[in-house]
Amino acid sequence: MPEFLKYNEQELVAMLKQRTQEAFNYLYDNYSASLYTVIVSVIQDKELANDVLQEVFIKIWRQIDQYNADKGRLFTWMINISRNASIDTLRSKSYNSQKQNRELTESVYNAAGSVNIETDRIGLRKVITALKEDQKVLIELAYFQGYTQDEIAKLLNMPLGTVKTRLRSALINLRAILKK
Amino acid sequence: MDTRDYIESGIIEQYVLGLTSVEETADVENMAIEHVEVKQAIYDFEIMVEQQANENVIHPPAFIKTNIEGALSNKFSAINSKQIPHYKNEGAIIRNLSSLKYIAAAAIILLLFSTGLNFYFYSAFKNTNTKYEALFNERNTLQANNASYRTQIDEMNQSFSVIQDSNMVNITMKGTKGREDNIATVFWNSQTKDVYLISNKLFKTPEGKQYQLWAIVDGKPVNAGMVAYDCNGVCKMSKKIDHAQAFAITLEKQGGSAAPTMEQMYVIGKVS
Structure with a gap:
């Protein structure tokens, strides 16, 4: 937890449950950038990421009563909401049809270089670049694309047990990198 | 599997990153309740992820906050509404x-x-x-x-x-001596013998008196009828006169007299 934060998580949760304007301002000012970074690490389209960020804050606002501090930190809860919302958007029909349209003019967008974000250097993506290729793929599929272990097993034509073991090894390595 | 092996299995990281299945999630949560070390391990990894997430962040465009505030505005509580x-x-x-x-x-x-x-x-x-x-x-x-x-x-x-009427004879009667201002005209139809009178100018009759017209026939006055009070213009007289040499008007008592009061004669005119 950064030291400049005025309130600890417990205080922030209490404020959020009161639904005060001040709580919203505090939440947004201190967490929007981190959550936005998580979102753009999943969704490269900036405009879509903007939409998802708005959706995420509204979800946090509405679902704060469902947050249970016994199960984890508020920040973890918010990051998972952000990741899930991003993956849901990525998988939604509207996004896929948009994507098809976009592919036609992709070269134009790439030339402009303003729409898509170079995600390899941000968030957890930056961390996994240090992993071995096979572990990188597993985390990419599981974390950034939201596939379940069952789905990954089918996709990679691998036994579920192997997927589980390899994913956990990848995560242990990830932790080691974060610890440095 | 003892707690330490469990913590180092990678399941903690999987749980924190939200990659566990429903069963695995329930399992980790139970372990966290039972073992403080598991709970601590979860917390430690959460902090690591959080610190990493706060590095090299990308800031969203400023308008996003306004948009969200707009969407949530009616959901803000009134506790510090003054700040809204x-x-x-x-x-x-x-x-x-x-x-x-x-x-x-x-x-x-x-x-x-x-x-x-x-x-x-x-x-x-x-x-x-x-x-x-x-x-x-x-x-x-x-x-x-x-x-x-x-x-x-x-x-x-x-x-x-x-x-x-072409048979009409016109006789102008002029005021007598001392009564020169008075004047009246008789129209006498020689065929029908009817007599008509125009009171051109006669003194207004005093109370109880009335003008009476006389025809002078062979020197004698013959009653030719009373002059009506309301006679304006040409008034037909009540009596016919067969022949006469002159006509005259005297002021008599109301209703008339059998013979004229000569000193009360106002006008007289000869038939020409």
Whole structure:
């Protein structure tokens, strides 16, 4: 937890449950950038990421009563909401049809270089670049694309047990990198 | 599997990153309740992820905050509403209320205006009605006058036809000595023997007196009839005169006399 934060998580949760304007301002000012970074690490389209960020804050606002501090930190809860919302958007029909349209003019967008974000250097993506290729793929599929272990097993034509073991090894390595 | 092996299995990281299945999630949560070390391990990894997530962050565009505030504005509690400036929805409500106020104000103004108009129209109606009644009365008066003029015109026409008759003899009677101002005219029809009189100018009769016309036949006065009080224009006399040399008018007692009062003779004229 950064030291400049005025309130600890417990205080922030209490404020959020009161639904005060001040709580919203505090939440947004201190967490929007981190959550936005998580979102753009999943969704490269900036405009879509903007939409998802708005959706995420509204979800946090509405679902704060469902947050249970016994199960984890508020920040973890918010990051998972952000990741899930991003993956849901990525998988939604509207996004896929948009994507098809976009592919036609992709070269134009790439030339402009303003729409898509170079995600390899941000968030957890930056961390996994240090992993071995096979572990990188597993985390990419599981974390950034939201596939379940069952789905990954089918996709990679691998036994579920192997997927589980390899994913956990990848995560242990990830932790080691974060610890440095 | 002891707690330490469990913690180092990678399941903690999987749980924190949200990659566990429903069963695995329940398992980790139970372990966290039972083992403080598991809970601690979860917390430690959460902090690691959080610290990493706060490095090299990308800031969202500023308008996003405004958008979210707009979407949430009606969900902010009133606890510190003083700090809430003006949000879209509240603004809309205020605008709605103020537009209602304008509508109400407009309605009241219209009502007052309409009431004023009613008073104006009522007084205008009363005024017009009074004028109408006055005109109606005036019309009736005029109509009555008209009828009376018509009667007079009829009389005059009759008089004219009498005068214009070719058999009519005209005798002008002039005022006697001392009564020179008086003058009257007799029209005598030589065929029908009817006698008509025009009192051109005769003194107004005193109370109880009446003018009487006499025909002078062979030197004797013959009663030719009383001059009616209301004789205007040409008046037909009640008696026919066969022949006469002169006509005269005397002032007699009301109803007339058998013989004329000579000193009360006002006018006299010879038949030419």
